[in-house]
Amino acid sequence: MARHSPVTGRYVTIDVDGMEYKVFYLQNGKGQPLICQHTAGCHNHQWRGLLEDEEITRDYNVIAYDLPRHGKSDPPHNTEWWKSEYKLTAEHFVNFIVKLCDALELRDPIFMGSSFGGNVALQLALRRPDRFKAVIPVEAADYAPGFFLDWWRHPHANAAQVCASGVWDLMAPQSPDMDRWLTWHYYTQGSEAFKGDLYFYSVDHDLREQLEHIDGRKCPVVMMTGTYDFLTPPEVTENTARRIKGGVYIEMTDIGHFPMSENYPVFRVYLKEALRIIRERKGV
C-alpha cells in the first residue's frame, strides 16, 4: 500500500509584467483559501507541516507556491533572464501574487508569508487590501536592512553552503535537529536566487513612512515573530504592528526566523491564534 500524502502539486502559467511564469504549487484542504509564501532563497517545502495539518486543512484550502526562480518554478520562459542580474522589486512581487491568486480563482484569500514573504504581506496590505481577507506577516518588519550581501553568491566560496549556513542561526537552538537540517538542506538549493530576493527584503522594501496608510481594520494584519530572529527581532516587529491601524502582534517564544519549517508543532499554536483573530474580525 503506497503511503501517499494528501498534498498534491500542479503547475499554472501566468503572465506578470510581461514575464511568463510556469508556477508550481502544492495544495491540500478545503474552505477558506490560505496562500503561503516561502522565505527568500527557499521553496514551498518549508510549509510541509501546515500542508499536512489535518486540523487546519479541514477548514482551510492551503496553497504553498514556489516563487519563480525557486524550487520547481522556473525563471520566465519568454525572457533571456540569464543576461541580467535578478533583483526582486516590491511592485513585481505584489503583482505576481495578485496574478497568481486571480489565476487560481481564490476568493478573499488569507496571505501568509515569512521573512521576505512577511514583508510582502505588508506590501499587499498597503497596496491591495481589497484583494485579501487578511494577511499574516511572519518574521516581518517595515524595514529590514543588512542582508543584501555579495557573500550569497561569491564565486570563491561554496554558495550553497554559505546561504544554508548563513541562515543557520536565524533558527532557535531549541528547534529539532532534523527540522533545522531540513531547512538547511532547502537553503542549499536556492543560492542563485537568494541575493536577488534580498534586494527586495533589505533594499526595495521600506515602509517606514507608509505604515500609517495600512488599515488593519479593513484588511487585518496579524504579525508574528520568533524570539530568536536576529534580522527582525520581536521589538522591531512589535513596533511595526503598533504603527498599523488595528495591527496585531504575536510573539513566538523559543523559535526563530523559519518557524513553519524549523519547528511546526510550536508554530501551529501561534498560527491557530492568528487564524482565530482573523475569524473574529472578518468571519471565515
Add this chain to the structure above:
Amino acid sequence: MVADIKSWANKFKSLSDTDQTIGAMGKYYTCTYMWDMEDKKVIVEMHDGKVKNINLDPQPLDAYDFALRAPARVWREFGQPVPKPMFHGIWAASFREGLKLEGNILVLMQNLRNFTVQFELLRKCGVPV
C-alpha cells in the same frame, strides 16, 4: 561556564575531532582563526577537518585568517548550553550584540558550514573566560 584554558582546549579539540557532522564534510576544512574573548585570546589551526593546534598564548605576529572579537560577557553567553536569543550564533551576535568579524572573511565563508558547527561546540565545552 569558566574553564581552565588548557583543559578547555583539550576538551574543545576532542569534541571537534570526534564530531560526526564535521567529519561528514570536513575533508577540506583547513584554516586558522582567532577567538578574541577580551581577557583571553586563542588561535585555532584547522587542517582537513581536524584541530592541528590551539595557540593559547598568541603573540603579536602570530598569523591567522580571520578573527572573532567580542567582550568576555558575550563569549560566556556563547558557552551556555542553550544560549539566549542573539547569542546563539556568530551572525546573530554580529547583528545584535557587537561581535566583530575581522580579517579575511572570505576564508570564513569558504568554511562556514563546518565553522558554524564547530562554534556551537562551545555549548558543550564552555569558554575559558
